[in-house]
Amino acid sequence: MKFLTRKLIKPEDLNANNTLFGGKLLKWIDEEAGIYAMTKLGCAQVVTKFISEIDFVNSASQADVIEIGLQFISIGKSSITFGCEVRNIFTKKSIIKIERIVFVNVDDEGRSKPHGKTLASIKEKATHSSEINN
Numbered sequence: 001m002k003f004l005t006r007k008l009i010k011p012e013d014l015n016a017n018n019t020l021f022g023g024k025l026l027k028w029i030d031e032e033a034g035i036y037a038m039t040k041l042g043c044a045q046v047v048t049k050f051i052s053e054i055d056f057v058n059s060a061s062q063a064d065v066i067e068i069g070l071q072f073i074s075i076g077k078s079s080i081t082f083g084c085e086v087r088n089i090f091t092k093k094s095i096i097k098i099e100r101i102v103f104v105n106v107d108d109e110g111r112s113k114p115h116g117k118t119l120a121s122i123k124e125k126a127t128h129s130s131e132i133n134n
C-alpha cells in the first residue's frame with residue numbers, strides 16, 4: 001500500500017454527527033485513485049468503472065490528519081484495479097477499506113479503449129521510479 005495524499009479534516013468536511021462525511025471521503029479517494037490510474041497508464045482519459053464493497057471501519061474527527069493509501073492489484077486490456085485504505089496519519093487507525101476500485105481508459109467518445117500497458121511495463125516503470133509493486 002502506497003500512502004500518497006494527506007488531508008486535514010476541516011469543519012466543511014463533517015456530517016451531521018460532526019464526524020467525517022463519507023461522501024467527502026469517497027470524493028477524495030476517487031480523485032486520488034483516478035490520478036494514480038492516469039500516472040500508471042500514462043493516459044489522461046480514465047473513468048471510474050467499479051467500486052467494490054466499502055467498509056467504513058472507524059470515524060474520523062475535525063483536525064484529524066488522514067492519508068489515502070492505494071495498492072496496485074491488476075491490469076487488464078483497458079482497465080486497471082487498485083485496493084484502497086485510508087488511515088489516521090498519527091494513530092494509523094483505519095478509517096475506510098475498499099477491496100477494488102476499477103478505472104477504464106476511454107476514447108474521445110467515452111468508449112473503452114486498450115491502454116497498451118502490461119503487468120511487465122507497469123512493474124518496469126515502478127522499478128525505475130523506485131516504487132515497486134505500488
Ligand SMILES: CC(C)(COP(=O)(O)OP(=O)(O)OC[C@H]1O[C@@H](n2cnc3c(N)ncnc32)[C@H](O)[C@@H]1OP(=O)(O)O)[C@@H](O)C(=O)NCCC(=O)NCCS
Nearest residue numbers: 047048049050075076077078079080102104106110111112
Ligand atoms: C467505462 C465504460 C466506458 C465501460 O463500458 P463497457 O461497455 O463496460 O466496456 P467494456 O465491456 O469494454 O469493459 C471495459 C473494461 O471494464 C471492465 N469492467 C466492465 N464491467 C466491470 C465491472 N462491473 N467490474 C469491474 N470491471 C468491469 C471490463 O472487464 C473491461 O476491462 P478490460 O478491458 O481490462 O478487460 C462505461 O461503463 C461507462 O461509460 N461508464 C461510466 C463511467 C463514468 O462516467 N464514471 C464516472 C463516475 S459516474
